[in-house]
Amino acid sequence: MALSAKLQFRQTQSLVMTPQLLQSIRLLQYSHLELQAFVDTEMERNPLLAYSSGDRAAGSEAGAEIGAKPSVAALSDCGRPEQPAKSGAGGSEPAAIRTRTASGGGSGRAHSGDGEFRIEEIAERRPSLHAHALAEVADAIPPGPRRKIAEAMVEHLDESGYLRLTLPQIASDLSIKPELAERVLAHLQAEATPAGLFARDLSECLAIQLKRQDRYDPVVAMVLDHLDLLARRDFAELRRLTGEDDSGLMDILTEIRGLDPKPGHAFDHDGFEAIVPDVIVTESAEGGWRVELNPDALPRVLVDNDYLRIVREGVRTDDDRAFLGECQQSANWLVRSLDQRAKTILKVASEIVRRQDGFLTRGVGGLKPMTLMSVAEAIGMHESTVSRVTSTKYIATPRGTFEMRFFFTVAIASADGGDAHSAESVKHRIKILIDAESAGKVMSDDDIAAVLKKEGVDLARRTVAKYREALGIPSSIQRRREMNARRLAS
Structure with missing residues (x-):
């Protein structure tokens, strides 16, 4: 059989991660501080980006730093964007990222956009x-x-x-x-x-x-x-x-x-940062819950069209014109990506609040089992997208501020065939049972498992022990010794 060279055409399909798509994925999983650092870097590289006029102190400072716009002659000396868009930005672009409300009426938490504060909000800082x-x-x-x-x-x-x-x-x-x-x-x-x-x-x-x-x-x-x-x-x-x-x-x-x-x-320690919630949940005046994005966690960025018009009139060379087009495409992409990121976070947070209404009304005991897959199917997104959204993002609720991942817990089967129980709510119930112990009535892991089974929670003794250790609660023998010691000391 003779061997010969041939030219053949083949058509195949493959999934390609473009630099633009890869950067959008990174934006989605960035925490508040990481996102702010990324936006600040982009604003230093791209002269067409600016903070909106209503932004807070951080935006004002950044605006001051970029206030002196480079001249047309200096445009070609500016660093090019790291991930410029490959295609033009069609249609009108949003002027800025704004807070969006997920559920009905009622007045949510008030946020002043003028940077004002009250003197009583300033705490005396302890020495390091x-x-x-x-x-x-x-x-x-x-x-x-x-x-x-x-x-x-x-x-x-x-x-x-x-x-x-x-x-x-x-x-x-x-x-x-x-x-x-x-x-x-x-x-x-x-x-x-x-x-x-x-x-x-x-x-x-x-x-x-x-x-x-x-x-x-x-x-x-x-x-x-x-x-x-x-x-x-x-x-x-x-x-x-x-x-x-x-x-x-x-x-x-x-x-x-x-x-x-x-x-x-x-004493205070360097390196500790206050948690800035990405989403704020408040009780609506009309009943239910109001879910809104936290303006303090959103870098409100826009494309400076006035500056773009001025610079475009003075462009003379093809290199400057090409660079200006790249800057415009990159700026439009960033604004769109930030807006899409905000919408995605709000969509996921709204579904979490809808499913965990019992937690908001009754506390940990009302927490329901929930998985990434179930939320992804409900909102029409991929599970990996929900996973990125819930990583290092926080929700401020009337019961405290929690990481989004806190609300995702495994399901524990019900002993009577009813609804499954959340692992966190079961842990909470174990802690309540142990806190109610007296000197002569210390419960073993078997005793706790038996009580839970009567309450409809089908849990093995070894699982009770695992949850008890996760809560940092000692064994029944150690708890009995502690109670005896307290009794002798009293």
């Missing part, structure tokens, strides 16, 4: 842990090499106020003797406030505080060395180690409970 620790070092240690060592230790404090780098490591980094680092640390632990700052672990933190109160003795030291036994309420072993009776151990336990295990938490 870093600044406070440096001030304590300056008060405790005079200027010199020892203060430099102490300041280096400040840099290794964690949020709880603990020193998380070992002394040999600090000594090695600073090229000093470990004994000198030990002396400096001991001085800081004895002088710094609040007591417990610069401790290396929980036991040392509590010991520092008890020493300041002149309540540190060998018996207390033995208890602090065996905090694991104290946590398990294993008083039999503690009695053997310390020689104390139950009354003495209860006194020590009472003192330890009055201490601060995390002294650094009294």
